[in-house]
Amino acid sequence: MTASALTRPGERDRLSTKIGEIDWRFAALLCVVASVGGGMLYSVAGGSWEPWAANHMIRFGVCLVLMLALSMVSLRIWFGSAYIVYGLALLLLAAIEIPGVGYTAMGATRWIDLGFTRIQPSEIMKIGVVLALARYYHGATAKDARFSWKLIYPVMIVGLPFLLVAHQPDLGTAMLIGLTGAAMMFMAGLDWKIIAGVSIPAAVAIPFYVMFGMHDYQRHRVLTFLSPESDPSGTGYHITQSKIALGSGGLLGKGFGLGSQSQLEFLPEKHTDFIFAAVSEEFGFVGSFTILACYAGIILIALRIASLSHSHFGRMAAAGVTSTFALYVLINGAMVMGLAPVVGVPMPLLSYGGTVMLTVMIGFGLVMATRVHRYAELPKGHGLI
Template sequence: MTSSALTRPGERDRVSTKLGEIDWRLVGLLCVIAGVGAAMLYSIAGGHWQPWAAKHLIRFSALLVAMLALSMVHLKWWFRAAYPLYGLLLILVLMIEFTPLGYTAGGARNWLNLGFTRIQPAEFMKLGLVLALARWYHNHSAQDAKWSWKLLIPAGMIGVPFILVAKQPDLGSAMIIGLTGGVIMFLAGLSWRIIAAGAAAAVAIVPPFVIFGMHDYQRNRVLTFLNPESDPTGTGYNIIQSKIALGSGGLLGKGYGLGSQSQLEFLPERHTDFIFSTVSEEFGFVGSFTVLACYIAVILIALRIASLSHSHFGRVAAGGMTAFFALFVAINGAMVMGLAPVVGVPMPLLSYGGSSMMTVMFGFALVLAVRVHRYAELPKGRDLF
């Protein structure tokens, strides 16, 4: 279908036309990754659908329908929702700290107890940040994005949730928020001088932050990452067991359901943070490489979608969401291989977890919306109001 056909009045409003414009390769890859996750959760549970695999599939199926529905929403509505959504999510993060609704689990006060359910606002904050930054950059010039006092605004939009989430303490989510915001500023055209200065400042601040800014258990994780064998039955246990699982799989793995580290529960958090180690143990290098290839394909397709958008908002939003997804994959992969400290970042769609899956699926709804409405032109300033 040509560009002129797609922009013909009323043509884009047909549901059938919009469904045809969805990138089904991307949808298929997401289904494959989630399916592998369900298969691994079934294996980890000893060949049972409960307690993880069935819920994982039900959540994904429901969110898949929601993703496809949201992908047909015009970009102007995503644009309008950007700032209100960011503000709402920031309020929810503040509620964790300053109201009795804050709930502590796993040593971190990062849950909001709503009575009927518990949610992690920090997970959704990542999507809200991508949208808010995309809207800000859409309404500002290339010079403002490169170097201007106005950059204090997006820096503050990144810094406030980063500090609040790090204080919970949820270092993994804070790291994703900070890095995603930094990548978006880079994609928007930030000056190389500022990037170099920021990198130098980050390197300089790491040692004092580790010594004075981290909780004891976080500091121990960093020190253990440098030398996990120093405490093999304590803080180094997770990394050591993960490495054993990764290495023992060899080329083709031990076989489905035959991973000793996961089946005998030596591997900690085998259904969430370390599920990729289980994939490597049971299916070896070939299996883990195949899963990573699926992730890489998703990232490349999403970047292509971002490049095709006619609106700056669409380009920045799709690029930022792709960066967010890629950071999840890179940090979790590095973590399970002992190349990064254990910070509690799941492998997207592979790991068990509702909040994380919901954020990823809503994020790809945005990417697909950019694809479907790639020829849409969004006016600058307040024209949409």
């Protein structure tokens, strides 16, 4: 008999009991990574809290409080709002295509300007896709999850936002949505024959998509990834400088604030996409490995939380959020090391950026709510109610 079973039902709903259910090791690891990010932003700014480090730490503090507050929210509320959040995000993505509504910057229309602030619907959709898929699979049978005509539903849940986000264009976010959806379908029990049947033609179609389906700048990024040395001072500059920063750090690094690539402005986007290269240069292999170990700890604890949930919705939702986070780390790490094209995916909690941090911490609020309310019983079915 579990400890929870020995607790009277009324006591399980007490705030003090819920706070005691929070995994503080998980929260501590998040604080470590965000603090390292703040320190690195201080360093790459030339030893100044402005313009990045102070804002980064303030945002993390606010987002940490938000995560803890969301962990108190009943899993039934997350469950009931799943399709609503997804539908709202989809409407906002579609609204971007309306002339005069979508806000364009740097050649991409990804935002909606509200006057006092701008929102990026694709970030809301990252949470929306996870919630909608978790809600769907909660009521699906094992046969439906493995292989049946009903697979059209999860495919549409993932495919519609993927196409809308790719059209903005925002290939990095579209990849995250598509890969997160694929990972959740796999974890739900999708037949490996279906996976193979889709993967093979997709692999064959990639070269044709690169040559005829991508925008010119996206195609240049892919071709540069294949041969960055062909234009080291042009399209290959980002990857070349990142590799120099990674290699020059050696075992222990050059020291805090002493990275020549970042301090002398050779490393582009040093506060966002390529901050991990700055970490490697200043703290070497040991520092890089330590950060990656912290990320691994966060992912493993989150997956453990997912496995403990008594509801399929909780398991799928927590695993989906964890998949998105792991993909952030994997894609950015591969990009910085020259193992993947530059697609504008930041290193979560380490890079500067309020929108991504907010999305990640809301997702972790869902993960922690899954832990706090892991014994919650949820109704079956796919309906909105």
